[in-house]
Amino acid sequence: MKKSHTDLTIGTLMGLLVLLFVVILMLFRGQKESLNTKFDKRFLSMDLSMFIDTIYSSPNDLIVKYPQKTYDYSYRFEKSRITVYKNKEGIKLGESFPFTEQKDIEFIYTTVDINYAQDNNEITVGGDEGSDNIPLVFEKTKHALLPTSKIKTEEFFD
Amino acid sequence: MNDKKSQTYTALNWVFIRIPLVIIVLIFYLMILNMHNSTELSGHNIENIILIKRLLYSPGLLAYQDTQTGRVYPGIIDIEKFDTKIIESVLLNKNNRIAANLELKNIKTGEIKRIYINEERASAWDDYITFDEFDSSFQKRHVRISQNNQFYPGTLKIKVYVRNG
Numbered sequence: 001m002k003k004s005h006t007d008l009t010i011g012t013l014m015g016l017l018v019l020l021f022v023v024i025l026m027l028f029r030g031q032k033e034s035l036n037t038k039f040d041k042r043f044l045s046m047d048l049s050m051f052i053d054t055i056y057s058s059p060n061d062l063i064v065k066y067p068q069k070t071y072d073y074s075y076r077f078e079k080s081r082i083t084v085y086k087n088k089e090g091i092k093l094g095e096s097f098p099f100t101e102q103k104d105i106e107f108i109y110t111t112v113d114i115n116y117a118q119d120n121n122e123i124t125v126g127g128d129e130g131s132d133n134i135p136l137v138f139e140k141t142k143h144a145l146l147p148t149s150k151i152k153t154e155e156f157f158d
Numbered sequence: 159m160n161d162k163k164s165q166t167y168t169a170l171n172w173v174f175i176r177i178p179l180v181i182i183v184l185i186f187y188l189m190i191l192n193m194h195n196s197t198e199l200s201g202h203n204i205e206n207i208i209l210i211k212r213l214l215y216s217p218g219l220l221a222y223q224d225t226q227t228g229r230v231y232p233g234i235i236d237i238e239k240f241d242t243k244i245i246e247s248v249l250l251n252k253n254n255r256i257a258a259n260l261e262l263k264n265i266k267t268g269e270i271k272r273i274y275i276n277e278e279r280a281s282a283w284d285d286y287i288t289f290d291e292f293d294s295s296f297q298k299r300h301v302r303i304s305q306n307n308q309f310y311p312g313t314l315k316i317k318v319y320v321r322n323g
Binding site: 011015018022025026029030033042043046049050053054056057058059060079080081098100101102103104105 | 180214249250
């Protein structure tokens with residue numbers, strides 16, 4: 001009688017342990033997934049591709065701000081492809097999407113990386129949404145299209 | 159004897175019911191999580207529409223540009239630019255993602271001119287437009303045609319194909 005009682009207790013305990021393990025595993029995986037930025041990066045790269053195509057269709061010179069919340073990301077423009085990535089994760093985990101260049105308007109290949117932060121002097125550029133810094137701007141002239149960022153530098157000297 | 163039966167029952171219960179159930183729940187959970195990431199993004203033909211606008215508005219492509227003032231007239235097609243070689247040399251289709259066929263008809267003379275972007279693929283992709291991998295759009299527009307410093311009424315048919323991703 002006593003032995004079967006002990007077996008039942010061990011069985012229940014094992015079941016509870018397995019349940020606990022599974023729940024912790026699921027919570028851990030769920031939390032990891034909630035921090036996953038793959039979808040955001042894919043969306044931004046595709047949206048930027050269409051944005052660049054639209055800028056190309058403009059007959060005139062223009063300077064246009066990319067109207068998405070882009071403070072957390074960096075952008076590499078090269079060989080008719082945009083790669084969006086997080087500095088912390090590195091470019092290898094970035095997502096890219098192609099766009100169509102035009103011969104008469106040269107696309108200037110560059111990397112727009114505004115996530116730099118200097119801890120000692122507490123200079124943060126990318127993460128501050130309230131500032132006047134514009135993370136991603138496109139300047140189109142008759143012969144060139146340049147992606148860049150506009151940073152309000154005078155704030156650093158105040 | 160009863161203890162042995164009970165132990166066998168417990169072991170079988172774990173092997174055939176509890177552990178497989180846990181594995182099934184975990185697999186479903188991971189599948190749901192992965193669905194979040196694998197949601198396909200689609201431009202819903204916006205890319206095609208942008209490309210059509212680009213062909214019509216960009217002075218480097220089809221739009222007529224006044225040589226003296228530099229002003230661009232998006233509703234007027236410059237017949238000298240309406241050429242497959244010129245369009246393909248200006249539009250750097252490095253990724254081979256886009257294809258198009260364009261037909262320009264001079265209403266006054268009845269003359270029809272056809273040009274292509276990526277001709278081979280334009281004909282091939284026409285059969286694949288029902289697949290999700292391809293988007294296509296068709297537009298017919300009334301335009302003016304600039305030819306030898308004269309302007310003629312015309313129609314422009316544009317069919318654009320874009321391969322997703």
